[in-house]
Amino acid sequence: xxxxxxxILALALVSFVAAGTLRADDEQIGKIMKAAMKGDTSLFKxxxxxxGTPEDAKKLSNCLNGLKGTKAPKGDQAAYDQKIDxxxxxxxxxxxxxxxxxxxxxxxxxxxxxxxxxxxx
Numbered sequence: 001x002x003x004x005x006x007x008i009l010a011l012a013l014v015s016f017v018a019a020g021t022l023r024a025d026d027e028q029i030g031k032i033m034k035a036a037m038k039g040d041t042s043l044f045k046x047x048x049x050x051x052g053t054p055e056d057a058k059k060l061s062n063c064l065n066g067l068k069g070t071k072a073p074k075g076d077q078a079a080y081d082q083k084i085d086x087x088x089x090x091x092x093x094x095x096x097x098x099x100x101x102x103x104x105x106x107x108x109x110x111x112x113x114x115x116x117x118x119x120x121x
Contacts, residue, residue, distance in 0.1 A: 025071045026073050028066060029070055036060055036064060044109050064087060064088055074118050074119065076117070083114050083118075090105035
């Protein structure tokens with residue numbers, strides 16, 4: 001009996017490409033988190049508490065835009081996209097000078113809300 005290897009190779013290739021994309025997204029997400037979100041003196045903390053400059057707000061918004069289109073490391077992609085969209089929208093509004101968006105940014109950037117559903121173990 002002959003085995004058609006083409007479908008098996010195609011599935012292996014798709015799996016390999018998907019795994020590579022997820023790793024690249026994980027690395028990108030990690031870099032953004034470290035650069036913008038990590039710690040009490042982070043750019044995120046300064047901006048959402050009103051202690052950052054307008055330039056800080058723009059820098060934060062630009063940095064967080066790197067999350068757009070990334071794949072959820074874990075969990076539901078639609079829920080992940082919703083969280084990212086809310087974070088990007090709030091960051092953009094603060095960068096535009098809308099002070100009322102600062103608490104919205106603080107809520108959208110809640111680490112535990114995202115990490116509990118989407119951060120790999």
